Amino acid sequence: MILLDGKKTSLEIRQELKEKIKAYMAKGHRAPGLAVILVGDDPASQVYVRNKEKACADVGIVSKSFRLSADISQQELESLIQKLNKESEIDGILLQLPLPKGLDSQRCLELISPDKDVDGFHPQNVGKLMLGLPGFRSCTPAGIMTLLQRYNLDPAGKKAVVIGRSNIVGKPLALLLLQANATVTVCHSRTKDLTKEVLDADFVFAAVGRAKFVKADMVKPGAVIVDVGINRTEQGLVGDCDFEALKEKALAITPVPGGVGPMTIAQLLVNTFGAYKQHLDL
Ligand SMILES: NC(=O)C1=CN([C@@H]2O[C@H](COP(=O)(O)OP(=O)(O)OC[C@H]3O[C@@H](n4cnc5c(N)ncnc54)[C@H](OP(=O)(O)O)[C@@H]3O)[C@@H](O)[C@H]2O)C=CC1
Numbered sequence: 001m002i003l004l005d006g007k008k009t010s011l012e013i014r015q016e017l018k019e020k021i022k023a024y025m026a027k028g029h030r031a032p033g034l035a036v037i038l039v040g041d042d043p044a045s046q047v048y049v050r051n052k053e054k055a056c057a058d059v060g061i062v063s064k065s066f067r068l069s070a071d072i073s074q075q076e077l078e079s080l081i082q083k084l085n086k087e088s089e090i091d092g093i094l095l096q097l098p099l100p101k102g103l104d105s106q107r108c109l110e111l112i113s114p115d116k117d118v119d120g121f122h123p124q125n126v127g128k129l130m131l132g133l134p135g136f137r138s139c140t141p142a143g144i145m146t147l148l149q150r151y152n153l154d155p156a157g158k159k160a161v162v163i164g165r166s167n168i169v170g171k172p173l174a175l176l177l178l179q180a181n182a183t184v185t186v187c188h189s190r191t192k193d194l195t196k197e198v199l200d201a202d203f204v205f206a207a208v209g210r211a212k213f214v215k216a217d218m219v220k221p222g223a224v225i226v227d228v229g230i231n232r233t234e235q236g237l238v239g240d241c242d243f244e245a246l247k248e249k250a251l252a253i254t255p256v257p258g259g260v261g262p263m264t265i266a267q268l269l270v271n272t273f274g275a276y277k278q279h280l281d282l
């Protein structure tokens with residue numbers, strides 16, 4: 001079994017990025033800048049935002065965090081986004097999701113300038129993904145594709161099953177796999193015979209949000225398994241896949257923690273550097 005080590009791979013990517021940013025700064029350019037907006041006090045979101053800040057500092061991206069109270073108005077949040085859109089030293093804007101009730105996240109995401117949309121959530125970037133045009137890609141799916149590439153696991157011509165169809169993971173992941181020439185099936189809560197679909201797959205991607213949802217008897221021996229799930233249980237952080245049972249059967253598998261999560265953060269840094277280079281060229 002090959003352990004797809006997202007932690008290690010993300011550190012390699014971060015090291016490479018650090019060198020590139022250093023080279024830009026040595027030429028006299030400003031540092032790249034990322035604005036992170038966190039509304040409310042959801043503990044999980046606070047952990048992610050802290051991890052993102054640390055990762056930025058480590059590679060030389062200046063991160064500016066905006067921690068707003070849960071009772072902020074839609075209007076106030078929109079004004080902050082509009083202000084950040086205009087700031088020349090801010091290359092990327094990340095609005096941590098989910099937002100507290102009463103705030104319209106879709107409206108906010110559409111307000112973020114597409115050239116600063118390092119999360120790849122703006123309809124313009126989503127459309128570009130659909131068309132196969134260059135643009136920002138959602139960090140989790142893009143990070144997963146990079147992880148597979150670094151382990152020389154090519155889904156071209158293979159059967160890929162994605163469980164989950166969210167706008168941030170399942171749907172964009174399915175499009176990236178299609179672009180990589182996989183034959184893609186997307187499953188969800190209304191899928192009739194999930195086991196039958198998953199048993200057929202050479203590559204299984206689980207983004208469901210239910211602890212140990214994918215069991216060993218659901219997958220074909222020799223499949224590649226990518227576990228996106230982050231579930232906080234009494235036994236700690238658990239993925240959507242039953243890792244202990246699946247590791248015997250899989251050709252390769254991602255752990256949780258230490259798999260997809262760190263790759264998501266590395267991709268955010270890569271996207272921010274991409275936005276920075278575009279902004280310097282303008
Ligand atoms: N590691 C990382 O970087 C990231 C991890 N995550 C984690 O990944 C998981 C998924 O996140 P996200 O995509 O945002 O989740 P959502 O809750 O938005 O989507 C879950 C999907 O799973 C489907 N689903 C639910 N129950 C079943 C079922 N019984 N059978 C088949 N499909 C089912 C849903 O179907 P339907 O559409 O029909 O309701 C839905 O499409 C979560 O654990 C989240 O914490 C998320 C983002 C990044």
Ligand SMILES: Nc1nc(=O)c2c([nH]1)NC[C@@H]1CN(c3ccc(C(=O)N[C@@H](CCC(=O)O)C(=O)O)cc3)C=[N+]21
Pocket residue numbers: 047048051094095096097098119139140230237256257258259260261262264265
């Ligand atoms: N605008 C926006 N963009 C996002 O990309 C976004 C978001 N909102 N909202 C929430 C989800 C979730 N997400 C994760 C990122 C890193 C880890 C991560 O680093 N996980 C570590 C463990 C961290 C821990 O201990 O909790 C790991 O898997 O090893 C997990 C989940 C990004 N998301």
